[in-house]
Amino acid sequence: MEAMLYEKLPNLKVKCLVCSHYCILNDRKKGICGVRKNIDGEMHVLNYGKTVASSIDPIEKKPLYHFLKGTNSYSFATAGCNMRCPWCQNYAISQSPKKLTFTKEFEISPKEHVRRALHYQCPSISYTYTEPTIFLEYAYDTMVLAKKEGLKNIWVTNGFMSEETLELILPLLDAANVDYKGKGDVYQKYCSGNAEAILRNMKIMKEAGVHLEVTTLLIPGVNDKLDDIQSLVNDLVTFLGDDTIWHISRFFPAYQMKDLPITPKNTLLKAKEIGHSAGLKRIYLGNI
Numbered sequence: 001m002e003a004m005l006y007e008k009l010p011n012l013k014v015k016c017l018v019c020s021h022y023c024i025l026n027d028r029k030k031g032i033c034g035v036r037k038n039i040d041g042e043m044h045v046l047n048y049g050k051t052v053a054s055s056i057d058p059i060e061k062k063p064l065y066h067f068l069k070g071t072n073s074y075s076f077a078t079a080g081c082n083m084r085c086p087w088c089q090n091y092a093i094s095q096s097p098k099k100l101t102f103t104k105e106f107e108i109s110p111k112e113h114v115r116r117a118l119h120y121q122c123p124s125i126s127y128t129y130t131e132p133t134i135f136l137e138y139a140y141d142t143m144v145l146a147k148k149e150g151l152k153n154i155w156v157t158n159g160f161m162s163e164e165t166l167e168l169i170l171p172l173l174d175a176a177n178v179d180y181k182g183k184g185d186v187y188q189k190y191c192s193g194n195a196e197a198i199l200r201n202m203k204i205m206k207e208a209g210v211h212l213e214v215t216t217l218l219i220p221g222v223n224d225k226l227d228d229i230q231s232l233v234n235d236l237v238t239f240l241g242d243d244t245i246w247h248i249s250r251f252f253p254a255y256q257m258k259d260l261p262i263t264p265k266n267t268l269l270k271a272k273e274i275g276h277s278a279g280l281k282r283i284y285l286g287n288i
């Protein structure tokens, strides 16, 4: 199907407006995410309606600790991601379109997702497991129907969507957990993306009244130096305020980073201390 947000350029080129990569693609080329393709000068979405994972999760697993506490959230994803973090726990589905590996997909309509959420008495739908930005059209159609049924919409996201995408979804978005890895060189070196766009997007969400919680996976040798943590905490306080809810998550070896150690418990406790010293009041340790 044709994508929602893109520009046609001369010579059958297109510019995708869905995430902050803003890929410019020649005819027959796919974007960084591997799920958007220029076909004859039109941008097409390759993953609409193709669910690779769906489940009913406690909302605390997103993690959201201060939104619809104690409820379950109906959750689903398509394959694909606009980042390529080498520690991704869900790499089998997030990276499969880029690597052209097989992922079993199920055709499930937005209406069916909403029906299931209602049937299982979930008061919310979470767009999660991979990056919802790259399945924008599928998520958007589901969000519209969910809203009509009184369900809340939650994005669990890397926060690297474009401002155009954010503007489109904000009226439908109730809560988000954004993964923030810190300024340093983490995004450039490991993931693709940049911290500035993510901080901007979190600020926009917060100002629009979206319930926001932030998660940081602390990875040994990647973003666990005390200076890095201090700078990350400063970002949260400066951009979002000291009422920011911050989840510090423990790294376990995965994907291309199986040789790294588990984050020492002491590092997590130190990060918590740094956060508290900077004024953050609600800090939670995860995977511990």
Ligand code: SF4
Binding pocket: 016, 017, 018, 019, 020, 021, 022, 023, 030, 031, 032, 033, 034, 035, 036, 082, 133, 134
């Ligand atoms: S969603 Fe992002 S990564 Fe995918 S084509 Fe668009 S700009 Fe590129």
